Amino acid sequence: MYYTDKKLQFPVRVETPNPIFARALQQAIGGVEGEIRVALQYFFQAWGCRGPAKYRDLLLNTATEELAHIEMLATAVALNLEGAPLSLQEDVSSDAVGGSVLNGMNFRHILSTGLAALPENSNGVPFNASHVYASGNLAADMVANVTAEGSGRVLATRLYNMTNDAGMKDMLSFLIARDTMHQQQWLAAIEDMGGLTASLPVPNSFPQEKERQDVSYAFINCFIEGVAPAQGRWSEGPSMDGKGEFSLVPGAPMGEEPMLSPPRPSSGAQSEQMFDRKAAE
Amino acid sequence: MYYTDKKLQFPVRVETPNPIFARALQQAIGGVEGEIRVALQYFFQAWGCRGPAKYRDLLLNTATEELAHIEMLATAVALNLEGAPLSLQEDVSSDAVGGSVLNGMNFRHILSTGLAALPENSNGVPFNASHVYASGNLAADMVANVTAEGSGRVLATRLYNMTNDAGMKDMLSFLIARDTMHQQQWLAAIEDMGGLTASLPVPNSFPQEKERQDVSYAFINCFIEGVAPAQGRWSEGPSMDGKGEFSLVPGAPMGEEPMLSPPRPSSGAQSEQMFDRKAAE
């Protein structure tokens, strides 16, 4: 069960409202790198968490914190929209400036919300919950969470660089720091589970003798003859999990050209397709 | 530019076609853990890659390999659909078995493709390219790629466990091994860039003194009073990047309750909302 104190985790202050920056901030709310995604991702990982309770607790705790981040950003969007233009100039060509601001806005900020935030990204694309990764495998999920916080922090620094507003920079410096911590804590959870090497390959519960081990550490070259392959740490030396040796292998098909049966009479194909290739060859 | 030899990277053989397994295999084609996603993700990362050429080459090479994996899976779907039921029994209740198979199928396999694969997941949801992560930050991308291969290998092992078909198990043992290698190679690329610690926090080009460093390594407790916090490796000891010390901090708002201006007269609000809270308080 959940509770609130109605207050912001960190102060949100806008010195000069900027409706274009309001649009940009939407990426951190409803974008794939944004806060709705991490909140829901950590919640669903927690709610479906099987295994030791401490990981469930960790996930649940941080999911709950992320709600406060969505709240901060939604507030920042609303404050940046105060005073935004609501009408088109009769003749845009005689007043480029106003038109420029309004033209660059997310129109739903005017038309759909009355100057408030939306669960959408900076292009107005609504958040889609297929981005919630909760695989039932804790290592896969923890790496996914590092990914989410890495791309989230990249985004937050770009927003930081985009604005000159001291209030916004202040808020973002807090969110950037939290993204630092969250990258750290998911890695700490991997360490807690025995460390990255022990976790590999994900999932580590599948017996590796069942996989085709001749290609488990082979870098297969797909560059055409005459082009130098992409060699590097990944094509020679011990593998990262210490269980094998990287090798460089020329790309070549192990299979043949696939051959499907002809279409069945009642399956909606053209008559010209009713040809049995296997029989013919 | 790209070329093909029309052959399969690895043989695809189905001993007993099973249209239900064809549905399941779709997850590995068009699911978020699937091959269209990784192919496009690595291609877009390569095409937008700024920095040393070797990473672009690495990405481009593996993107090209992934096309062959989609091809193998699409072939496997088509072969599993051969002989699938195309019509409903007149009375399903007198023949549960046939009905059961058809009922469990992806109906678009019958109605939309004439017994062939689709770029959709196992529930028939089409692939959405918002899942292509290509952030312009190589470390973020490499972690995202480990995530993709981790969730991909989890999926492939589940498919392996789902089927008894020797041909399908063989094909999957190959794909599982490739997922092993691909997890390895993206981690090798991180090592090549100086190792995980040097890469943190992502992005490492943002000066950390600009973030609120008092919360950069703080685990903020969001459990209500009286409930033990989620302590662990993430709440004490040195941080994973060696730059700080984890601490456990009680959750408490640093900000106040947010207060927005009243709606503007022409902004489409109700008259009852025209109340200036700030002025009143």
Place this chain on the structure above:
Amino acid sequence: MYYTDKKLQFPVRVETPNPIFARALQQAIGGVEGEIRVALQYFFQAWGCRGPAKYRDLLLNTATEELAHIEMLATAVALNLEGAPLSLQEDVSSDAVGGSVLNGMNFRHILSTGLAALPENSNGVPFNASHVYASGNLAADMVANVTAEGSGRVLATRLYNMTNDAGMKDMLSFLIARDTMHQQQWLAAIEDMGGLTASLPVPNSFPQEKERQDVSYAFINCFIEGVAPAQGRWSEGPSMDGKGEFSLVPGAPMGEEPMLSPPRPSSGAQSEQMFDRKAAE
């Protein structure tokens, strides 16, 4: 800011796990009538709320409660999936029953989550945040909220009727009761704002003299000549807002056939379209 006590708002108990019912329950999590939608909807309405603080408080309170409902349902899905089939029978036709259960499952419950809930509906379609209605107009939002709780309660009663599991019926009887209350409270908020009549037409801040008042209370008949129009309370008698009188008006165009300019030479049309209809007529 938000907090949790890790406990369920109401006990979730499953006597006989049923993976098909797990699929059905997903509608109440990620469906358009479900709990993610109301949680996000009330949060975004609260975070963007302009006007008296009490409505913001009301919205924020209930948004926070809804999180607990998602949590209950996600737990119910995970419990219903315990013991679910993970593999296909070698020959489905010799064992219809097992196949039947597996065939009817959301395959992502096996393949993507390891037997846990997803933010998707009962057909596996991910939640899309465009369903979050937060218009900036409190009356519009309150009616939208009654809609959400009405369709939510319809759904919950259908789930109640679908299952015989005593634990699930118990949980649903709680959720149904909360949907009753939430329908009530949003209507109470409308009463608090002066009542439904005073709120109409939404938005009531737009001067009605600016609308074409000759058709503001007219039921325009679109049935073809010879077919009796759809008469009823809506075509005669005083209007619901007490400001007009309903009338029945024959459908007839007030405008002419629209006439667009010909395509411009460089706009990508066919040469055959370069015909000036206006000039010709």
Place this chain on the structure above:
Amino acid sequence: MYYTDKKLQFPVRVETPNPIFARALQQAIGGVEGEIRVALQYFFQAWGCRGPAKYRDLLLNTATEELAHIEMLATAVALNLEGAPLSLQEDVSSDAVGGSVLNGMNFRHILSTGLAALPENSNGVPFNASHVYASGNLAADMVANVTAEGSGRVLATRLYNMTNDAGMKDMLSFLIARDTMHQQQWLAAIEDMGGLTASLPVPNSFPQEKERQDVSYAFINCFIEGVAPAQGRWSEGPSMDGKGEFSLVPGAPMGEEPMLSPPRPSSGAQSEQMFDRKAAE
């Protein structure tokens, strides 16, 4: 079956074409508050309507009218796009104005339609038919329809306020009036079914003794200790359906922390998760 006379229900006139306003108008075509949504919603409610014929007739009639509204708006978009810029200036920085207009356009108006309307919203997001609410419960549907017309009228007034074009204001004054009537008529249908009180709680066919009536009229406080609860009309006094008394109840979990079984060996989890929490506690 359906028929047309090729004429507009109301004249559509644009005095000064404005491609930015064309973008804005798209919200009323393909937005969630728009006309495609209501047309399809009323059609699907009508086509699936079970019960007295008069409601089906009402729905079918208005669905048919809404087609004429999409047509008017699509015509308005096409007329606003006449004369729109089709090319970028060689150097935008030397001509801010033209760039400003083009930059603010929906690019698909140039690239995909040759200066005509799209079934998309003002941000270019295509209409998604999940927004068609047709629940099979007439009261739920009628409230959903009031919601649609409420948010639709809010949108139309915002568009009205956005433009100075006399032709557009005229067209919108008609659509605003129709939204007034449609709000009225759906409420009239509820009155026709016995009135709002009799309709509650939706669905009224579910025996209320099956719900947990101790929380059917309870406002559960989710504000943390020390923060005043959101009291109001919704927390005391008779309930809106006259069947109960509102009360204010402190939020407290009735359930325990959920506990899931450990992952099964072949379910793709990590080995570290194979821990039986229930057995351990």
Place this chain on the structure above:
Amino acid sequence: MYYTDKKLQFPVRVETPNPIFARALQQAIGGVEGEIRVALQYFFQAWGCRGPAKYRDLLLNTATEELAHIEMLATAVALNLEGAPLSLQEDVSSDAVGGSVLNGMNFRHILSTGLAALPENSNGVPFNASHVYASGNLAADMVANVTAEGSGRVLATRLYNMTNDAGMKDMLSFLIARDTMHQQQWLAAIEDMGGLTASLPVPNSFPQEKERQDVSYAFINCFIEGVAPAQGRWSEGPSMDGKGEFSLVPGAPMGEEPMLSPPRPSSGAQSEQMFDRKAAE
């Protein structure tokens, strides 16, 4: 403006309701090959039609007819759902048959509509209006319309083959015939515009001397060395528009490896990427 007579264009009769066939029929309503798509596509093509009025009339007429087809199919879905199971058996394993039927249903038919149609496809994916092709180029649109009717008729024949219900076969035989006619009429419109050859290449208003005519009729071979190219009518002989001669050309890059600038300091990249490849080479 539009009108209805409330009657079905063709009788819809279901002899033995089959909820699985109801699911299948959804593909013809909300699938990409379905009737919502063609109705909206022809409407948007008509509403944006620039050029001679006769094409607008043709499009508007058929769009209007397609509404009647959606209506027929929605009615067919509702009738096929009458008597469908609404509850799970307490123990599915003791009654495979009933479970089998329910498992194979679109659960939203039970949970979201009360046994009526949805604007979704046969897998429950909602219709997405991005499938409305209305390019502003009449030849492109007419070919798109042939495509729509071709895939529509393929679908309708597959549905015909799927069912044994005489009423459903009768309804489908009507829809199949209309798809025949609609394929014909769009081709007739192309003939009316001068015939297919004159229409090519679409758009025919773009001066062909501006394209790289050396590759306008060249079949570029992308098969790797040693694999026979895909020769046929498309690689030799006169081109279909009579303006050129097909040729077979070996695939070879005309460009070099692309080289992007290094990331800018404040653009969120990793420090390791700050390497100027152009300067180094």
Place this chain on the structure above:
Amino acid sequence: MYYTDKKLQFPVRVETPNPIFARALQQAIGGVEGEIRVALQYFFQAWGCRGPAKYRDLLLNTATEELAHIEMLATAVALNLEGAPLSLQEDVSSDAVGGSVLNGMNFRHILSTGLAALPENSNGVPFNASHVYASGNLAADMVANVTAEGSGRVLATRLYNMTNDAGMKDMLSFLIARDTMHQQQWLAAIEDMGGLTASLPVPNSFPQEKERQDVSYAFINCFIEGVAPAQGRWSEGPSMDGKGEFSLVPGAPMGEEPMLSPPRPSSGAQSEQMFDRKAAE
């Protein structure tokens, strides 16, 4: 299996980077008329191709070529973004020009990719793989492919007209030429299968005597009485397949008003709907 030589099929050169044109180019990458779509469409048609091998080879060849086109366009986007503004002016109103450029950008080009391409359209809507048409019917697919190349060439010519950059015009002149060829080759494939007439109606394997042949060549007039029908080549003369004669038929319902059963007691309807219309009439 697939291979690459890392080189561009045709040189991509940008003389004056223009981030607005980068946004426009996205339509050709991730739009429904774009290259991801055709690449995936031809691949899925090839991988599921049943019948003579030559069509599979043709499809596979061109799918492979299309990858090179996505690559060219992605490179063009990255080059157009070099030097793009990354920050908002402190006061946009004092510097309209910079604001104008940034306002018109796809913000994800700054925030999500670090100045590189995305698999999205020009409005930032991600590519959705439901646009991959692969019907299992070769004639339907070939017409779909002509459609794709027709709308693709329309788009490419509009992009050509939008820019003054010589490098971009050069690249587009190549892509336009390839779209010419690809229109030709799919038509050539139809000729190879016997020609368009022989292919009709698609699918030609369904016995036409099973369709309601009285309406197979009838143009049904849906214009209301008093409005002249849309007559033309499609309403008289021999049909395009030479199998019938076009006729003009007045629109009239052959069916009656549909009548559904009343809702079942436990199906979630309102009590007021429990009315048996059939019994009453």
